[in-house]
Amino acid sequence: MPLMLQNIRKVLKKDGCVLFRDYATGDLAQERLTSKEQKISDNFYVRGDGTRAFYFSDEFLINLFNENGFDAEEHFLCFKQVENRSRELVMNRRWVQAVFRVGSGISGGKTESKVKFLGKDNDKPEIPKIILEDSANETEVDISEGMALEMFGISSPKEEILDVISKDYSFKIKVLSKEYQHTCKSTGLMLWESARLMASVLAANQTIVSGRSVLELGCGCAGICSMVAARFANLVVATDGDTKTLDLLNQNLALNLHVPTLASLITKKLEWGNRDDVESIKTLNDRGFDVIIGTDVTYIAEAIAPLFATAKELIRPSRGDEEDSTPALILCHVFRRVDEPSILSAASEFGFKLVDRWPNALTSTSTSQNIIQSWFSDGSLETCIPTTALNIQYFHKL
Ligand SMILES: C[S@@+](CC[C@H](N)C(=O)[O-])C[C@H]1O[C@@H](n2cnc3c(N)ncnc32)[C@H](O)[C@@H]1O
Structure with missing residues (x-):
């Protein structure tokens, strides 16, 4: 000062x-x-x-x-x-x-x-x-x-529309306006950088979700990862624990998606660890989800264990003989108060194994895999996202 x-x-x-x-x-x-x-x-x-x-x-x-x-x-x-x-x-x-x-x-x-x-x-x-x-x-x-x-003396509207470009897709996203963001308790009413980055990764690598069932945890009001995934996946369920966030998410889906893509995306309240919420997601897909995605959802230490517990309940059991299609949990964040050891310890407690990560790939072991590197291999993403700012953790369910 x-x-x-x-x-x-x-x-x-x-x-x-x-x-x-x-x-x-x-x-x-x-x-x-x-x-x-x-x-x-x-x-x-x-x-x-x-x-x-x-x-x-x-x-x-x-x-x-x-x-x-x-x-x-x-x-x-x-x-x-x-x-x-x-x-x-x-x-x-x-x-x-x-x-x-x-x-x-x-x-x-x-x-x-x-x-x-x-x-x-x-x-x-x-x-x-x-x-x-x-x-x-x-x-x-x-x-x-x-x-x-x-x-x-500002009489700004409570919401504003952002133009968001993710690789080949552009979205109009309604978020809480900036004047209101900094005192608002809910973090879901705005768009975070990691969602923008991960949506570009999905847009450039359709095989991550193509023909699969996808669950997004803590998707926030923008839901751009789910919106990109819905173009290629069989089913996408976009979830968040906050009801105001879900209201705005539904408005954003209506603004940006049309049938048939809109038909493959369902939104649902899911508070991590909430038994009723978990059961109601199971009614949408009782086989479990092939891919679970979460962007910027690991910044609150106490929420990490319920997040993994929820992922454990909702991920499809692995058949053991699948290679590329082993069910995966993909978490990503840009560095901000994220405690990696807590994430890894909760992962192992709930039966998830870290098989790859970005930007620092795991040192080569019999179980480490080179999955994420291939997402960036053609270099096209470098021009639209600062890929080194993005931290991705890729887990398999044991
Ligand atoms: C930082 S925001 C990230 C939103 C979005 N994924 C993005 O990257 O723009 C965290 C999101 O997780 C949701 N969230 C936080 N704790 C949660 C919980 N215990 N259960 C379900 N959702 C939760 C919030 O409502 C918010 O939408």
């Missing part, structure tokens, strides 16, 4: 000012992060998606600017109650708003912080308490709701 302020000083006109607005300490989102033990240091947290959140106290903010040669001209602590009547939820949001000018850097004690209550009770004397009717239902609450509008 100090470095950033020093850079701002260098480029600011003599009479220029810095307009500052950011989350304040005590904001509802901070309360939630605190209760989930995602704290890094004072008022600093890591969100579920790996991005960071900092909450400013008045004192910290003024000192920070003062120490870097700015005077505070005015500063406010803003309060806003966001009410969600359908969920009977009242959310108290707080942010700091200030104007700084280059100066002596000693204004800290001189400007008096004002407090603004925005909303119905503008001159409410006390800081409102957080009222959360149903905390058990907390996972369903999108705390970003209304916030971008209230805090920054």
Whole structure:
């Protein structure tokens, strides 16, 4: 932060000012992060998606600017109650708003912080308490709701359409708009890089899924791997544990697929380890799936074991005499907080053997195979994806 302020000083006109607005300490989102033990240091947290959140106290903010040669001209602590009547939820949001000018850097004690209550009770004397009717239902609450509008005056739509190109296919994908993504709990409402990369791999190597039954775990709202697979596979079941994600996924399928491809793709809720969900997937294909795919689904340590347990239940039993068609679990991620030893230990606990990986192939043993290398062999993928950024693990069921 100090470095950033020093850079701002260098480029600011003599009479220029810095307009500052950011989350304040005590904001509802901070309360939630605190209760989930995602704290890094004072008022600093890591969100579920790996991005960071900092909450400013008045004192910290003024000192920070003062120490870097700015005077505070005015500063406010803003309060806003966001009410969600359908969920009977009242959310108290707080942010700091200030104007700084280059100066002596000693204004800290001189400007008096004002407090603004925005909303119905503008001159409410006390800081409102957080009222959360149903905390058990907390996972369903999108705390970003209304916030971008209230805090920054942005009235952006909640969703935006991305043009996604995967090798020879292009898709229009509806995702949660950027203004909302960083405070949203669900990671399924956006498109992650590994799905984009894996979809290109599937598009360039149809034999991975051709004529086979495919299950995608944690497919997210975009479902592009499933959409590519559905062109060549006999059956594709695209699943996710999050119902909002599945709603958006269904919209994306309708936007991009037509019969007959659409007919070979089924979407279904599947929360890893949930017995009822697993049983209802079995009713769609009681022989088990030839190929199971998961992109960017191994970033939460606690979810890795249920993921493998679910894959174990739903993969087709191997007949032992198949070569190219041995049932496979293909996981892929771009590096971000992925704990490879936990993945490998869960794999072996649930009877999966790592037979190949990318980019660092296994050192040659009697059981290692050169499967993934062949997907990249003609070099055509290099031009459309940074293949070294993609980590692929290829498992066989023992
Ligand atoms: C980082 S996103 C990746 C989405 C998509 N595969 C992609 O790469 O764009 C992780 C996905 O896994 C889903 N997920 C996380 N935990 C899950 C669980 N326990 N059961 C089922 N789905 C889960 C999330 O809803 C989300 O859609």
